[in-house]
Amino acid sequence: MIAAVPCGMGPAPIATVCQACRRKVVTTVIRRRNNMFWLVMVLLYFILGIFVLFFFCCDWMMEMHHICPSCGVLIGVFQM
Numbered sequence: 001m002i003a004a005v006p007c008g009m010g011p012a013p014i015a016t017v018c019q020a021c022r023r024k025v026v027t028t029v030i031r032r033r034n035n036m037f038w039l040v041m042v043l044l045y046f047i048l049g050i051f052v053l054f055f056f057c058c059d060w061m062m063e064m065h066h067i068c069p070s071c072g073v074l075i076g077v078f079q080m
Contacts, residue, residue, distance in 0.1 A: 009078045011064050020073040027066035027075055034079065037061035
């Protein structure tokens with residue numbers, strides 16, 4: 001279940017009201033790579049070889065999942 005996405009969502013935790021539990025919370029942010037990142041990495045591996053590991057040091061194609069620490073509901077996703 002994804003609650004309404006608040007404005008101003010970014011890579012850092014934000015203060016908001018969770019639409020699921022109605023509590024005022026500061027979101028927990030979980031960073032993960034999106035699916036396009038893995039596809040691009042496989043294709044670039046054939047061109048760059050082992051040098052493709054450089055891209056794992058960058059925040060390129062990251063998703064920041066904002067989670068309510070109280071009830072665990074996904075509040076929103078910010079993509080870089």
